[in-house]
Amino acid sequence: MGGVDKVFMKYFSVIKGERLLKVCHCYLSTTSGPLAGLLFISTEKVAFCSERSIKVFNKKGQMCRMRYKVSIPVKKIKSVRQSEDVEKPRQKYINITTVDNFDFWLMGVSKYHKTYKYLEQATSQT
Structure with a gap:
C-alpha cells in the first residue's frame, strides 16, 4: 500500500472492496477562496x-485546526462537466453536481x- 492510499484511508472511511483509482492535486472552490489539496477518486x-x-471554532469559542474534507458517494453524483474560462482558455475547471444540486x-x-x-469512469459505474 502506497503513501496516498494511507492518506486516503486515514481521512476517509473505506468500505470493503473499495479501490482507489486516481489521486491528483487541485484546488476546491469555497466561499472563503480556493483551497489546495488532494482529490481522491x-x-x-x-x-x-x-x-x-483550517481554523474553526467550537461552541465554546475555542479555536481548533482541522482538515477541510469533502466526500461525495459516486451514487450521489448527477453530473461531471468540464469548463474553461472564455477569456483565459488555459484555466480549466471541473464541476461536480450532486443529485441534491450542490455544486x-x-x-x-x-x-x-x-x-x-x-x-x-467512477460515476458511470453506478
Missing part, C-alpha cells in the same frame, strides 16, 4: 482533503484530462 466516492488545516468546483487540476476521464 475511488470506486465508491470522490473525496477532497485540504493540504493544510463543487475544482480548479488547477493536475493532469486535467486524465482526472476528468477517471471521474467519468
